[in-house]
Amino acid sequence: MFRLALKMLLGDRAKYAMLIGGLAFATLLMMQQSAVFLGLMSWTTSHLRNIRAPIWVGDAKVEQANEVKAMRDTEVNRVRSVPGVDWAVPLFFTILQSRLQDGNFKPVMIVGLDTATLVGRPALMLKGRLEDVRLPNAVIIDDLAVQRLSAGRKKPLEVGDVFEINDKEARIVGICKAERHFFGYPYIFTTFDQARLFSPKTRKMLSIVLASPIKGRSAVDVAKAIRAETGLAAYDENGFGWATIWWYVRNTGIPMSFGTTILLGFIVGIVICGQTFYLFVLDNLRHLGALKAMGASNFTIATMLLLQAMTVGVVGFGIGAGLTVLFGFGVLDKGMPPFMMPWQLPVGTFIVIMVICVFAAVLGILRIWKVEPAIVFRG
Amino acid sequence: MNNGATNTNGNGYTLAVHVRGVTKTFGKGEAAVQALKGVDFDVRQGEMLMIVGPSGCGKTTLLSVIAGTLEFENGEIDVFNHSLHSLKPREVTAFRKRTVGFIFQQFNLIPTLTLVENVSVPLLINGVGWREAEERSAAILAKLGLAGRERNTPAQLSGGQQQRVAIARALVHEPRMVICDEPTSALDKDTGQQIMEQLRDIARHPERCVIVVTHDNRVFKFADRMTEMEDGRVQRVHENPERISEPLNH
Numbered sequence: 001m002f003r004l005a006l007k008m009l010l011g012d013r014a015k016y017a018m019l020i021g022g023l024a025f026a027t028l029l030m031m032q033q034s035a036v037f038l039g040l041m042s043w044t045t046s047h048l049r050n051i052r053a054p055i056w057v058g059d060a061k062v063e064q065a066n067e068v069k070a071m072r073d074t075e076v077n078r079v080r081s082v083p084g085v086d087w088a089v090p091l092f093f094t095i096l097q098s099r100l101q102d103g104n105f106k107p108v109m110i111v112g113l114d115t116a117t118l119v120g121r122p123a124l125m126l127k128g129r130l131e132d133v134r135l136p137n138a139v140i141i142d143d144l145a146v147q148r149l150s151a152g153r154k155k156p157l158e159v160g161d162v163f164e165i166n167d168k169e170a171r172i173v174g175i176c177k178a179e180r181h182f183f184g185y186p187y188i189f190t191t192f193d194q195a196r197l198f199s200p201k202t203r204k205m206l207s208i209v210l211a212s213p214i215k216g217r218s219a220v221d222v223a224k225a226i227r228a229e230t231g232l233a234a235y236d237e238n239g240f241g242w243a244t245i246w247w248y249v250r251n252t253g254i255p256m257s258f259g260t261t262i263l264l265g266f267i268v269g270i271v272i273c274g275q276t277f278y279l280f281v282l283d284n285l286r287h288l289g290a291l292k293a294m295g296a297s298n299f300t301i302a303t304m305l306l307l308q309a310m311t312v313g314v315v316g317f318g319i320g321a322g323l324t325v326l327f328g329f330g331v332l333d334k335g336m337p338p339f340m341m342p343w344q345l346p347v348g349t350f351i352v353i354m355v356i357c358v359f360a361a362v363l364g365i366l367r368i369w370k371v372e373p374a375i376v377f378r379g
Numbered sequence: 380m381n382n383g384a385t386n387t388n389g390n391g392y393t394l395a396v397h398v399r400g401v402t403k404t405f406g407k408g409e410a411a412v413q414a415l416k417g418v419d420f421d422v423r424q425g426e427m428l429m430i431v432g433p434s435g436c437g438k439t440t441l442l443s444v445i446a447g448t449l450e451f452e453n454g455e456i457d458v459f460n461h462s463l464h465s466l467k468p469r470e471v472t473a474f475r476k477r478t479v480g481f482i483f484q485q486f487n488l489i490p491t492l493t494l495v496e497n498v499s500v501p502l503l504i505n506g507v508g509w510r511e512a513e514e515r516s517a518a519i520l521a522k523l524g525l526a527g528r529e530r531n532t533p534a535q536l537s538g539g540q541q542q543r544v545a546i547a548r549a550l551v552h553e554p555r556m557v558i559c560d561e562p563t564s565a566l567d568k569d570t571g572q573q574i575m576e577q578l579r580d581i582a583r584h585p586e587r588c589v590i591v592v593t594h595d596n597r598v599f600k601f602a603d604r605m606t607e608m609e610d611g612r613v614q615r616v617h618e619n620p621e622r623i624s625e626p627l628n629h
Contacts, residue, residue: 001503004496011491290487293448295476296504297469373448373475376483377439377560 001296005304006311008284015280019273019312020319023353026269027320030262031341031349032327037258038345039338044248045241046179050187051091051111051120053210054219057226057234064247065240066182068094070204075232079209082229084222088211089114092195095185099164102152108145108165109185112195112207119210122189128159128174134191137162139170142178144335145186165198180335182248266352273316274360277309281364286376293373302365306358313357317350394457395556395588396422396445401454403440414440415451416611427582427589427601432608438592439560441608445590446479446558447471459555476504480549482578484561486541488533494520494544495529501552519547523577539570546577557581559591563598575601 010016047065048056057079059069079088092112097105113120113133121130122140133140141149141157149163150156157163162171165188178187190198196205209232213222219236226234235243249255281288288301328339403415414437422428430438443449445456447463456463461474480501481487488497498516503509517529523543533541542562549557559578563571575598582589582603591602599605605617 003509004492004500004503007496008489008491011489284489286485286487287489290481290483290489291500291504292472293446293475293481294501294504295472295479297472300504374443374446376481376487377443377448 001300001304002307005307008287009280009308009311012280012283015276015283016312018276019280020316022272022276023269023313023316023356024319024323026265026272026356027317027349027353028323029265029268030352031321031324031345033258033261033265034345034349035324035328035339035341036337037254038342039340040182040254041245041248042340043180043182043338045244046181047093048237048241048244050122050178050181051210052123052237053120054213054237055211055223055226055234056237056240057088057209057211057230057232058207060231060233062233064244066244068207070202071206071209071232072204073206075206075230076209078230079211079226079232082222082226084213084217084225086212086214087117087119088209089117089119090192090206091120091208091210092192092199092205093207094195094199095183096166096198098149098170098188099167100149100151101163104151106148106151107185108149108188109181109183110165110195110198111187111189112192113189114210115191115193122176122178122187124177126175126177128172130174132173133189135171135173137169137171137194138173138190139165139194140174140176140189141172142176142187144178144180145188146175148186166200168198170198180338266356269353269356270359273312273356274363277312277360278363278367280308281305281367285368285371288368289371289373289375292368292371293376298369301368305361305364305368309357309361309364310354313353317353321346321349392423394421395424395459396590397455397457398441398445399455401441401444401451401456403437403444403449403451414611415444417454418611418613420606420613420616422588422590423603424588425583425585426603427579427591429591429593429599429602429605430608431593431599431605432614434594436608437611438608442558442560442590442592446481446556447475476501477552478555480552480554480557482542482545482549482557482559482562484564486533486545488541488544488548490533493530493532494525494536497533497544498547498551501548505552516547516551519551520544523547537570538566539574542566542570542574543577546574546581550581555587557587557589559589561593561595562591563593563595568597571595571598
């Protein structure tokens with residue numbers, strides 16, 4: 001009977017195409033928008049992956065990774081004195097203007113690393129030597145900076161080139177790979193002291209303290225101890241990431257905006273699929289009634305309808321997911337818009353599509369359940 | 380439920396269908412319409428019985444309750460020793476699956492399936508495997524003159540050929556009772572005659588009966604007996620002596 005059900009479904013090509021199209025579109029809308037949303041959320045935590053440290057300590061009022069509330073330099077020592085802390089180093093970051101050769105200005109994200117240890121250094125150097133960042137006026141720029149700051153030049157910025165940051169000369173000693181940040185500004189890595197020289201002088205110039213627990217202690221425990229001892233905000237890397245994401249969810253319209261589109265995808269799916277599948281059942285009501293008359297039970301017919309709905313669900317999802325992946329490949333090279341597709345996303349979307357299909361099938365099942373087999377004798 | 384007894388009437392015929400005092404009402408209150416008002420009649424094994432009468436007299440309703448496709452309120456219906464009045468809905472479904480073959484006025488062939496697939500439906504419902512079902516269906520299609528057209532769809536056939544496919548579908552699982560609702564109303568005279576001849580041959584089987592509801596007086600001559608209905612009751616039963624004398628096919 002299942003083969004029969006599939007042949008009935010595939011035979012009605014117009015409705016089959018409509019169902020597949022609707023579900024593929026719904027899948028594409030839900031999955032692509034979710035992937036862009038997740039990509040955007042991952043951008044908000046790119047600091048944590050570009051400047052890697054087990055524990056992040058900031059001002060007591062710091063709630064997320066992109067927030068800078070300057071602290072006194074002495075806070076580094078207070079953190080170092082907390083039992084369970086293996087090491088702690090200062091980090092400075094701020095946003096400054098860099099001047100391009102064509103006279104334009106572009107904002108850049110300056111990251112000042114501890115000069116001795118270079119903790120927080122870029123994970124992947126594309127050109128140059130990391131250690132050279134200790135030289136006077138030296139900076140390491142990321143690949144986005146090469147792209148953004150080369151405007152007005154005959155050839156892209158290279159190791160050895162100079163440009164201006166806040167009216168001060170900066171010499172490129174390396175080019176690194178960095179994940180793009182939510183603000184969209186390029187990363188410029190330099191030493192803590194040099195970064196302070198680039199920046200306007202203020203009373204407090206310590207942005208973050210990066211720390212690590214001693215062996216045998218978890219970062220979560222030590223962060224808790226730092227909070228208790230110093231009154232500063234201390235997070236383990238994972239906790240800081242989630243705190244950042246939740247901050248953006250709570251305080252921006254981003255989730256609402258994406259959520260609305262994703263909801264629209266769900267509604268489009270449920271309306272198109274529900275309506276078309278119901279029409280399919282209505283069109284086949286006499287035939288399904290004939291099957292009932294010939295002895296097919298309601299259960300058998302319900303199973304047939306479920307199989308038909310699930311089949312269009314799987315095919316529609318496959319097409320929609322394929323298109324989303326193609327979109328992903330298309331944008332990942334360019335880096336815009338953000339795109340992130342963890343395995344949970346296709347699995348979750350598949351479940352949602354199946355829920356839509358089951359809903360559509362149930363509408364049909366309820367209709368056919370009430371049909372008396374004697375309908376086939378009526379003209 | 381099969382009570383195991385064999386019904387016979389006073390004339391010694393073995394009964395296939397035994398209907399007594401059956402009533403059926405549609406709607407409720409003032410809108411209620413009583414379609415069957417205590418119907419009594421029998422169908423013998425090996426005969427083709429026609430139910431005739433004006434529109435709205437209850438023919439199709441009677442056919443529906445005998446076939447087990449419509450519930451009735453009062454009375455008794457025994458079909459090949461299955462007491463429909465005492466069966467649960469699930470048992471009625473099983474009864475229809477095994478005992479009844481249907482031929483509908485509009486054929487009710489599924490347009491997206493091939494002929495062999497359409498004919499296979501009752502076998503598949505009865506749990507027969509796909510391959511065996513197709514083999515048996517192809518064989519019966521060949522018997523009915525449709526060899527070589529198994530992979531056609533209903534739309535590629537004439538009305539008469541479609542009705543022959545419907546006959547094949549009604550017979551493929553060897554049911555004991557074949558129910559026909561206006562089988563010739565959508566056909567021209569000659570095709571209708573051919574179809575009725577085939578149905579008559581099907582009925583001439585000692586453990587089978589064919590019940591035909593029809594308006595078409597051109598085919599009355601094919602009936603062994605005719606039950607005339609009016610206003611929800613059986614008014615008269617006519618015997619066709621010429622037909623009764625014909626031997627049964629074994």
